[in-house]
Amino acid sequence: MSADWKPRTVAQALEDAAVSTQTGFRFLEESTEVEPFFTHAGIERSSARYGGALQALGLKKGDRVALILPDNADFVFAFLGAIRAGIVPVPIYPPTGLGKLAGYLENTLHIVEKSGAKVLVTSGEIKRMLGTIQAKAPQLEQVVAIEPLRSAREDLRPVKAELSDPCFLQFTSGSTSRPKGVILTHENLAANVRAIMQLGLAARDSVDSGVSWLPLYHDMGLIGFVIAPLYHVNTITFLPPLLFLKRPARWLETLSRYKGSISFGPNFAYALCVKRIREQEMEGLDLSHWRIAGCGAEPIRAENLRAFADKFARVGFDEKAFVCCYGMAESTLAISFSKINTGVVTDTVKGDALWAEGKAVPVRADDEGAESEGAVPIVQCGQAFEGHQIGVFAPDDEESARPLADRDVGELRLRGPSVTPGYYNEPEITKQAFAGGWLRTGDLGYLADGFVHICGRSKEVIIVNGRNYYPQDLEWEAGAVQGVRKGNVIAFGTMKPHNDRERVVIAFETTVSQPAEKQALQAEVRKAVQQALGLTVDDVVALAPGVLPKTSSGKLQRARTRELFESGELLDRTSAREVDKLDLAKEL
Numbered sequence: 224m225s226a227d228w229k230p231r232t233v234a235q236a237l238e239d240a241a242v243s244t245q246t247g248f249r250f251l252e253e254s255t256e257v258e259p260f261f262t263h264a265g266i267e268r269s270s271a272r273y274g275g276a277l278q279a280l281g282l283k284k285g286d287r288v289a290l291i292l293p294d295n296a297d298f299v300f301a302f303l304g305a306i307r308a309g310i311v312p313v314p315i316y317p318p319t320g321l322g323k324l325a326g327y328l329e330n331t332l333h334i335v336e337k338s339g340a341k342v343l344v345t346s347g348e349i350k351r352m353l354g355t356i357q358a359k360a361p362q363l364e365q366v367v368a369i370e371p372l373r374s375a376r377e378d379l380r381p382v383k384a385e386l387s388d389p390c391f392l393q394f395t396s397g398s399t400s401r402p403k404g405v406i407l408t409h410e411n412l413a414a415n416v417r418a419i420m421q422l423g424l425a426a427r428d429s430v431d432s433g434v435s436w437l438p439l440y441h442d443m444g445l446i447g448f449v450i451a452p453l454y455h456v457n458t459i460t461f462l463p464p465l466l467f468l469k470r471p472a473r474w475l476e477t478l479s480r481y482k483g484s485i486s487f488g489p490n491f492a493y494a495l496c497v498k499r500i501r502e503q504e505m506e507g508l509d510l511s512h513w514r515i516a517g518c519g520a521e522p523i524r525a526e527n528l529r530a531f532a533d534k535f536a537r538v539g540f541d542e543k544a545f546v547c548c549y550g551m552a553e554s555t556l557a558i559s560f561s562k563i564n565t566g567v568v569t570d571t572v573k574g575d576a577l578w579a580e581g582k583a584v585p586v587r588a589d590d591e592g593a594e595s596e597g598a599v600p601i602v603q604c605g606q607a608f609e610g611h612q613i614g615v616f617a618p619d620d621e622e623s624a625r626p627l628a629d630r631d632v633g634e635l636r637l638r639g640p641s642v643t644p645g646y647y648n649e650p651e652i653t654k655q656a657f658a659g660g661w662l663r664t665g666d667l668g669y670l671a672d673g674f675v676h677i678c679g680r681s682k683e684v685i686i687v688n689g690r691n692y693y694p695q696d697l698e699w700e701a702g703a704v705q706g707v708r709k710g711n712v713i714a715f716g717t718m719k720p721h722n723d724r725e726r727v728v729i730a731f732e733t734t735v736s737q738p739a740e741k742q743a744l745q746a747e748v749r750k751a752v753q754q755a756l757g758l759t760v761d762d763v764v765a766l767a768p769g770v771l772p773k774t775s776s777g778k779l780q781r782a783r784t785r786e787l788f789e790s791g792e793l794l795d796r797t798s799a800r801e802v803d804k805l806d807l808a809k810e811l
């Protein structure tokens with residue numbers, strides 16, 4: 224950590240980085256072999272043109288502009304241009320198909336209205352799909368196609384921002400509620416970038432280079448690979464997310480070709496590589512420069528990461544490169560990282576004590592009866608960054624008055640300069656999000672010697688006979704059954720139909736369609752989960768691919784699935800997901 228660290232606004236960081244004519248952003252495209260490279264000086268110039276064009280549309284300091292831009296280069300320049308003009312960008316995920324356009328339009332309209340955006344900038348094609356959105360959002364004055372803006376020659380009139388000014392709004396794709404706009408100030412971003420790059424990853428300015436296929440409308444791709452590298456003048460190569468999903472080997476080939484040292488992905492991305500990359504695709508790969516292989520955004524399964532390390536060790540991948548990360552949009556992006564150069568560290572605890580008493584009791588090799596109690600390996604995600612705090616409290620402790628003891632499971636809560644001032648235009652929800660000055664994450668977990676371990680989302684816990692089960696444990700067991708599409712399994716508890724006790728339901732996707740085969744598969748799933756966790760599974764539902772609901776960043780929507788199950792709609796669903804940018808249906 225450098226002693227002379229001073230927070231800077233995002234615009235200052237970009238202007239400082241613009242002295243560099245060597246480092247910058249490279250944009251790979253799906254349809255062409257062309258790989259346009261913009262130096263930091265070039266990013267400064269291009270973003271100034273886009274920013275000038277936004278000002279010419281009449282946007283002023285503090286106005287919000289909604290951005291639905293599937294092209295990564297357009298997005299980056301419009302996003303940074305807006306920020307330099309003091310305009311607050313609101314990234315929105317692009318539609319992915321005509322499948323569930325109605326749901327997409329409804330969500331988009333909600334975000335546009337909540338953010339109070341005056342202008343929406345998108346591609347000509349999406350503009351046509353959005354149709355009459357303007358008529359439904361009174362404050363939306365213009366829907367503008369990006370294509371003519373690309374050649375605009377307007378001069379940017381830079382607008383100075385204070386550190387406490389909102390920089391952009393990050394709408395979170397809620398699993399239970401409608402999306403809420405997390406306000407991120409320049410101060411939040413500067414503090415979190417410092418935590419990520421200096422304290423967490425010991426990033427080498429101008430030397431480390433990144434590769435990212437992550438969508439730019441989600442915090443991990445946007446802050447991790449667009450904003451953070453401006454502060455540290457790193458070269459980043461971007462791939463469109465669909466390119467990775469169609470052929471995961473492209474991710475690793477790009478890392479190999481450009482000697483990438485930093486790249487991140489959720490757990491599923493590593494599993495996808497293990498499953499889909501063929502031997503011949505590995506020929507010629509060299510992953511020996513990959514120093515930080517970050518994993519976060521969803522529950523991490525050590526087994527998946529080990530399988531990745533085993534498979535790719537022979538092309539130079541070092542398992543010590545794995546960094547397990549915990550984060551959330553309300554804390555800007557990162558909350559904690561496991562120690563670099565260490566690899567995956569797990570804390571193996573007794574299942575019985577975890578589920579029945581909420582205590583993480585370590586299993587030792589010589590523990591008698593450890594086997595029968597079930598051993599649960601929980602991935603360790605590091606400690607709070609300097610200047611930040613992580614506390615564990617009973618979920619009903621409204622004041623965050625009494626932190627729980629080490630190894631007691633409770634709600635993880637946060638304090639520090641990365642924590643958002645609140646949700647835009649949502650005073651009530653903002654109030655509920657804090658308890659005694661701490662941000663409530665809604666995640667359950669525990670600390671062991673200050674190290675964070677995440678068990679699951681508090682609202683998704685399945686309670687049976689007073690024991691708490693975490694859905695991902697059931698989902699992982701079910702996903703291991705041949706015929707079940709890994710990553711496309713959702714477990715939840717419901718009081719319906721009898722309202723007498725919580726029933727355990729597992730819904731999964733499969734390509735098996737013969738009724739007899741389906742039934743056999745359902746029975747096998749029930750048996751696998753029951754045997755592994757010792758709980759009774761009441762209902763097992765086999766569904767066609769693409770039916771289970773996910774958020775725009777590909778996370779499983781358990782609460783929504785429960786609602787669909789309770790209303791009897793789950794079994795009737797045959798069409799594709801409402802939002803499926805990171806759709807794994809075809810992949811896992």
Ligand code: 1ZZ
Nearest residue numbers: 443447519520521522523548549550551552556557666677
């Ligand atoms: P979001 C240079 N969750 O997912 C690149 N981590 O935010 C730096 N559950 O608001 C990149 N285990 O969408 C740094 N380990 O969801 C990246 O997701 C650091 O339930 C990771 O409340 C950033 C992730 C950002 C993100 C937040 C929710 C959390 C939690 C779940 C995140 C998890 C995890 C289990 C983890």
